[in-house]
Amino acid sequence: MSKTPTLETLQRLADVVGEKGVIRGAVDQAPYLKEWRGIWTGTTPLILRPQTVEDVSRILAIAHETETTIVPQSGNTGLVGGQIPNDGEVLLSLDRMTRIITVDPIDFTITAEAGATLTSIQDAAEAVDRLFPLSLASEGTCRIGGNLSTNAGGVNVLAYGNARDLCLGLEVVLADGRILNMLKTLRKDNTGYDLKNLFIGAEGTLGIITKATLKLFPRPRRYDTVFAAVPTLEAALCFLAQSKQASGNRVIAFELLPELGIQFTVKHMNTRRALETVSPWYVLLEMADSTEAATETILETALEQSFIIDAVVAQNDAQRRELWALRENMSESQKYEGGSIKHDVAVPVSELPRFIAEASVALENFMPGTRLCCFGHMGDGNMHFNVSQPLGMDKQMYLDQWHKMNRVIHDIVVKHKGSFSAEHGIGVLKREDMARYKSETELDVMRSMKKTLDPKNILNPGRVLP
Numbered sequence: 001m002s003k004t005p006t007l008e009t010l011q012r013l014a015d016v017v018g019e020k021g022v023i024r025g026a027v028d029q030a031p032y033l034k035e036w037r038g039i040w041t042g043t044t045p046l047i048l049r050p051q052t053v054e055d056v057s058r059i060l061a062i063a064h065e066t067e068t069t070i071v072p073q074s075g076n077t078g079l080v081g082g083q084i085p086n087d088g089e090v091l092l093s094l095d096r097m098t099r100i101i102t103v104d105p106i107d108f109t110i111t112a113e114a115g116a117t118l119t120s121i122q123d124a125a126e127a128v129d130r131l132f133p134l135s136l137a138s139e140g141t142c143r144i145g146g147n148l149s150t151n152a153g154g155v156n157v158l159a160y161g162n163a164r165d166l167c168l169g170l171e172v173v174l175a176d177g178r179i180l181n182m183l184k185t186l187r188k189d190n191t192g193y194d195l196k197n198l199f200i201g202a203e204g205t206l207g208i209i210t211k212a213t214l215k216l217f218p219r220p221r222r223y224d225t226v227f228a229a230v231p232t233l234e235a236a237l238c239f240l241a242q243s244k245q246a247s248g249n250r251v252i253a254f255e256l257l258p259e260l261g262i263q264f265t266v267k268h269m270n271t272r273r274a275l276e277t278v279s280p281w282y283v284l285l286e287m288a289d290s291t292e293a294a295t296e297t298i299l300e301t302a303l304e305q306s307f308i309i310d311a312v313v314a315q316n317d318a319q320r321r322e323l324w325a326l327r328e329n330m331s332e333s334q335k336y337e338g339g340s341i342k343h344d345v346a347v348p349v350s351e352l353p354r355f356i357a358e359a360s361v362a363l364e365n366f367m368p369g370t371r372l373c374c375f376g377h378m379g380d381g382n383m384h385f386n387v388s389q390p391l392g393m394d395k396q397m398y399l400d401q402w403h404k405m406n407r408v409i410h411d412i413v414v415k416h417k418g419s420f421s422a423e424h425g426i427g428v429l430k431r432e433d434m435a436r437y438k439s440e441t442e443l444d445v446m447r448s449m450k451k452t453l454d455p456k457n458i459l460n461p462g463r464v465l466p
């Protein structure tokens with residue numbers, strides 16, 4: 001249970017940001033207290049919206065002194081409940097710290113405040129003819145502080161890496177209010193422990209990220225986007241390997257889509273099928289700066305070898321967006337099919353067919369009649385193994401099975417040397433999995449880091465660590 005802050009403490013915190021930086025009323029607070037899927041709804045005595053790193057520093061110094069618990073929030077698109085004040089904590093929103101500070105096309109870097117939306121960073125890079133490649137379906141709303149705190153992945157990880165790989169420097173406010181400035185643009189810097197990496201993926205439990213310096217890349221001049229029907233998962237993997245090799249490593253996205261997911265998306269999200277051919281699986285392949293001839297050769301060979309059975313190539317930007325809409329709307333389309341129990345898992349790429357086969361059988365044994373919508377980032381081994389409820393079942397009764405079903409699937413993931421949380425993090429949702437699957441030594445080291453950096457346990461208590 002969080003300690004309830006006194007009225008005096010709340011006033012001291014509010015004074016840091018002034019009345020314009022505070023949200024007290026229930027109606028105005030509501031959008032910050034409910035997450036995207038409606039699974040968690042929180043309460044808070046106060047929402048603070050600082051404008052500078054000094055504000056954040058003063059807030060945390062007071063919180064540390066008074067043992068007031070704080071939940072940091074950026075875009076509120078997190079899927080594991082970490083950004084919602086579930087226990088009456090004070091909420092600190094980064095949504096007024098949105099400045100792009102510098103964009104350097106020679107260094108290929110961009111520096112921004114933590115509250116800059118992912119789209120605004122992509123746009124600022126594009127304005128100087130550069131690419132910031134992190135790309136998620138939530139990119140219009142999520143913010144870079146949240147992306148780094150969750151070490152977000154998305155659709156381009158196989159070519160550019162995840163948020164951690166894209167970060168050169170950070171500014172972080174520690175739990176006691178000290179500012180740790182690690183805002184470097186260096187590509188090489190072997191000077192002691194790499195502290196910034198501690199805060200990336202820490203989900204706000206070790207410090208609050210206030211600024212970040214990120215890597216940019218040359219902006220591709222041409223995209224080849226292919227939607228292909230594949231007969232089996234094994235064939236899809238052969239198609240991936242062949243495309244990577246034959247394109248000279250230009251594959252930037254390789255997403256798996258199941259027939260059921262296409263049906264959901266077409267039915268609920270105002271999209272249309274890309275192919276008339278019906279197959280159990282499809283892939284969305286994208287290559288950057290390949291050539292038309294190379295793409296043709298790749299598809300001809302894939303057809304000859306039966307890696308694919310049909311395919312369409314986007315002829316212009318509008319068609320490219322249409323193909324991507326089938327993928328990007330897949331998460332949301334499941335909302336309209338009743339309860340959906342999620343698993344954000346990764347296994348080695350070559351294990352995917354065996355994992356999916358084994359987990360599908362276990363799922364049917366666990367609860368007959370569920371509808372599996374397993375889709376996602378096949379190119380890096382990360383599947384959203386999402387399971388819609390059996391038709392006609394009561395939604396709440398189904399969702400009550402969440403943890404039990406997770407256990408069945410996560411045991412299989414771990415057997416295949418995988419991860420029970422590939423890109424969404426732990427938050428409050430997967431703390432029990434940490435206890436089950438992480439070794440005591442790993443947990444000990446994590447707990448000692450937490451104790452060193454946040455000895456009073458005021459930052460996102462009850463998240464990540466069991």
Ligand SMILES: Cc1cc2nc3c(=O)[nH]c(=O)nc-3n(C[C@H](O)[C@H](O)[C@H](O)COP(=O)(O)OP(=O)(O)OC[C@H]3O[C@@H](n4cnc5c(N)ncnc54)[C@H](O)[C@@H]3O)c2cc1C
Binds near residue numbers: 078144203205207427
């Ligand atoms: C439709 C949809 C699609 C998605 N697709 C993907 C995907 O493909 N890949 C993927 O990885 N994720 C995906 N997500 C999940 C989510 O968008 C990411 O986790 C994102 O990185 C969260 O960013 P945010 O700004 O919304 O963070 P929030 O939700 O605000 O916070 C997430 C966590 O980080 C902490 N935090 C936030 N800001 C800070 C800060 N400045 N300092 C310290 N801690 C902080 C919070 O306390 C919380 O624990 C998707 C979500 C949705 C709704």
